[in-house]
Amino acid sequence: MADILIVEDETAINELIRRNLELVGHRCVSVYDGEEAIRRLQEGQFDLMLLDIMLPGADGFEVYQTAEHVPTIFLTAKGGLSDRVRGLRMGADDYIVKPFEMLELLARVEAVLRRTRKSGTDFVFYGVRIDFESRTIEKDGQETECTPREYELLETLVKNRNIALSRERLLDLVWGYDYEGDIRTVDVHIQKLRKKLGLEDCIKTVYKLGYRLEIK
Template sequence: MAVILIVEDEVSINELITKNLQLVGHLCVSVFDGRAAISEIDSHKYDLIILDIMLPELDGFEVFEKVKEVPTIFLTARNSLSDRVKGLSMGADDYLTKPFEMLELLARVEAVLRRTQKMKSCFEVGDVKVDFNSYQVFYMERPVECTPKEFELLEVLINNRNIALSRDRLLELVWGYDYEGDTRTIDVHIQKLRKKLGWEHVIKTVYKVGYRLEINL
């Protein structure tokens, strides 16, 4: 779990980001203008900031100048090359333009947290332990043999836990956009993971959609 500050003046977007980050286990605080962001960072410790550029009071670049020590992802409708170069050259960890897919934001959050060592390299729940660094999986303290694709699928499910993922989206995330197989591949791999990890009731089937790893941490 990481503590994340969301600085976004569009209430609907702020709430959407907050909801999805909370679903995967993070603690979120929301503010809606630049001065409130600086005040919040001065009084509390954060692992990551998701920072819009076009803000009331102070813009995102001005805020970032004062909080460079905190890992930051710029999130903005300003998609010009000069803005991206400015944000990254200032030292931001990533830059994502609107409109964006929530799964992409979640993946970028995870990547930044890993780089800044704020996210555990191991995931444990119940009798299952997954070590992302060594690519090892354990069930009831015994090693579980997983194929590379089974491990990648497991990692995607864990990183997006409590979020419903379509079969097509899982194919894109694990097998890639150019994969020519069909969605039955996902069903086969899900059944294998369920059996190997005792997760028959943890990896939920979402009717007419796909699957969701349902975990309360």
Template sequence: MALILIVEDEMPINVLINRNLKLVGHECISVYDGEAALEMIQKHTFDLILLDIMLPKMNGYEVLEAVKKMNIPVIFLTSKSSLSDRVKGLTLGADDYIVKPFEMVELQARVEALLRRTNKAQKFFVLSNVRVNLDGRQAFLNDKLVDITPQEFDLLVVLIRNRNIALSREKLLELAWGYDFEGDTRTVDVHITKLRKKLGLDNYIKTVYKLGYRLEVLD
């Protein structure tokens, strides 16, 4: 997975982002001001930078300008929500712009989308005797191709990209089916049952009481 630098001066937000990105398999390094960010960038080759704008010592715009030639993808995380701020951030070279407060699931999705665009996303996922080709949209059990439907695969991908995180049925519908889906949450239960059976994932796709499901992947 990716090596991600988190540049955020609010410690609770920084810690939360770090913890959640590590849960899904990324390696993260946290710093709390712009100067520390530049020092860390000299020591490591990062796949992605999550960058606040309002930072001590050196603001996010200045950090972005300094790292622009390194071709490291950058997502701004900021409370500056005006259109002019968004335009400025993107014009300066940020790849994406997320306004606080945001849901961690949204951040996960934006991170994965950007890593895919830059060819740094995970291409294969392996869990026990299951192997998933994320680009090829194929799933294998004991090295044998399993016949799963496109919608089942979409749900599987959502679980993989948010592994170790409990997702409500409503959130799974939103992420795997889309906002315009008119069915109810029982659809999620049906598809989860099929995935468990087809891929032998009963011990890994956990039911979260009164909420939804979690793909549990232990290190």
């Protein structure tokens, strides 16, 4: 769980980002102009900032200059090379161009947080502990034997918890875009995870779509 400042002047995009980040367990503060962002940065501490460049009041580059050591992902519709180079040379951790897929943004947020925070190397839920560094899974304190694919599937569900993922999307994320096998392999691996870890009531089937790891 991280404290994230979202600086985006388009209300719908800001709200969409906030909802999805909160679904996976983060705490978010949304602001809509550069001057408010600067004030928030002065008042509180954040683990990460998602920062648009084109903002009213003060632009994203000005805001970033006031953000002392706050990891930052620039989030903007400006896809020009000069803007990307400028942001990265200033020290930003990543740069993503709108429009983007929410799962891509969540993955990039997770990657930056893992690089910049000492905590958050594991996740515990319903007696299950997944260790992202050692790639191991425990159930009630005992290590559970899982195949590499089972581990990757659970990690993907954990990192996208409370979000419905289609079977096709899970195939892309876990097996890779070039996988040519039967889509039912997702169902088989889900059933194995449910049985091994006692997650029958936690890994939900989403009708006509796929699966969701539900954690309240």
